[in-house]
Amino acid sequence: MTYPDWLNQPETPFLLIDEVRYKNNIERLYKHVENLGSYVRPHLKTLRSPEAARCLLKHSHSPATVSTLAEAEHFANIGYTDILYAVGISPHKLDRVANLIRQGITMHILLDTLEQAKAVREYAINHNVTFSSFIEVDCDGHRGGIPPESDELVDIAIMLQGKGTILTGLLAHAGESYHCHHIDELHKAAKAECDAIRRASERIRAHGISCSILSVEATPTALYSQELENINEVRAGVFSTFDLVMKNVGVCSLDDIAISVVTSVIGYNRKKNWIFIDAGWMALSRDRGTASQQEDFGYGLVCNMDNQPLHKIYVSHANQEHGIITLPPNSDFTLDDFPIGTRLRILPNHACATAAMHKNYQVLLEDGQQQIWSRITGW
């Protein structure tokens, strides 16, 4: 046994962060992006934790990305001043954004319709506030944004020139890169994302409109970009912990995964070669992101407490508070290798989804000591 004894103490299930791996992952991406002359605006949505953010944001003015206004408000309250809310704005939410701006926070909002731009402008004029906006550009048809060649892009940019609004940047998200399997594909996806946003920037510039920030995002493209010319910032989130989905995409190894769920054995079904654990989908999440990938890890890959993966042993089923590990017929292990109470670590499919099931995280620090990090909840 090489893991520290305190890992046997917290009640299971609990989420565990490995600080060494977490910091190494952060250093890897930051170095890569900085070597290419750009800057990381980390997405804080994966762990949504003030303590975790300290490793990602060196200064109070370091740029940050969030996925909810609850995060924006919390990070603003503890001193961070440059925050991008990277989900399309609903006019109902402008009150809270305006409050943050009045507190002195550099808040950026995101939009991709003329309708939103009009609503933002109207609100700004009526409430005597100025909103900094990013326009979302579609680079791969994955989700939202408008194509770089669309007329609407220019119309929105023009709309944002008026009183009450500033066009700060253009933003893309290469979500399709999660479906890549080879380095060549990752290189291509990264280039396509940068090209789309540079093209969008040229088009609005041709109409005499400039914006100061071109922003790209997605962990796979961030790690496999070969050039970031004119790209001011790179957003990425899951790179800090990685997970089994990212392992299948090919951007990390199992040894890089900094997140696991610690669980206890609570029973068996001997006929089916099943081991029951106290981590069901309440602890692991319902995410089955690896189901359509090259290796389907079920609800997670089983490791011993030293974090050594047990070959081909997965959490095959998940009920609310029960997980089921199925031992394959030709396994090196039998049920007797897993007495009641045995602790195991489960590597998750999708770090963001698994972390979302926990209100705080146990952290194994570099020196082997224990720390607890909290999670910001709600919207």
Added chain:
Amino acid sequence: MTYPDWLNQPETPFLLIDEVRYKNNIERLYKHVENLGSYVRPHLKTLRSPEAARCLLKHSHSPATVSTLAEAEHFANIGYTDILYAVGISPHKLDRVANLIRQGITMHILLDTLEQAKAVREYAINHNVTFSSFIEVDCDGHRGGIPPESDELVDIAIMLQGKGTILTGLLAHAGESYHCHHIDELHKAAKAECDAIRRASERIRAHGISCSILSVEATPTALYSQELENINEVRAGVFSTFDLVMKNVGVCSLDDIAISVVTSVIGYNRKKNWIFIDAGWMALSRDRGTASQQEDFGYGLVCNMDNQPLHKIYVSHANQEHGIITLPPNSDFTLDDFPIGTRLRILPNHACATAAMHKNYQVLLEDGQQQIWSRITGW
């Protein structure tokens, strides 16, 4: 517009409980079970809410079922005194159970291995406490428990006769009934569950051991049981809110579903006929329980704010904070019917999983007023 105006106020996304439907659902099951001469020990895991529990537990001594010790402790603190922790016990958790017993709570634990029975007995003797136990009986091979005919059943029952332990009951969970589609199948599953547990009871009685409670569970079998002879109690959870999975099983209609997520439109992908909403899997959960059922509802069925389902319009994709509604090619609706900011209600696949994503719930009371119910979090 017939819904009360306050539903336009809370920030989206939020979870909404319809109190009229919730209370009607409870009354339906309670009447059915009481007419058959048995009693409901409701499973509180669906909403995990003290306010929601008030509708389920008429008295402080009403029997309750929980899925975590966090729930047991919370419900004990607010005065409930008869609590079954219905997940196989891990010896590590006996300290917390013992604390509750010392507070005067009638706490019941669950086990299905001789190993657990030994550990419980040893702890009881060493710590001068007496544990009330249920043995889990397998009625359909769905999850845990031991077959009624197994030798281990008798061995465990004998082990629990000693000092420090009381065998209070036998418990079964007809989890396979979630795969039923017809009333005949539901009737059969309900009978099989009761028969398995009565048979188990006979077998231990033949060894001179009696227990006072025979306990069965699962919403489908609870609602479609035709007799409950000698069955003292029925546990069930999701019956109180229902959901799309239960609709597909055939035990409720869409009009019975008492839970929805209220969301706002935040954008479009016009090429793909997509509407973006601010309810992603953080608000809806990753549960895809209807994927393998007769109607696959994606991540949820879209309704207007009056709770009228929009025919064949589903949340087709979910990212962390983005949901995507795809309008079918032949739909009565176009994107223009859903302006930015439009509020919609999404019926969820699986109530337990969706409720788990929210720290509190908005409640539409019988008189149209607003209330907020809280959720117990953690383990």
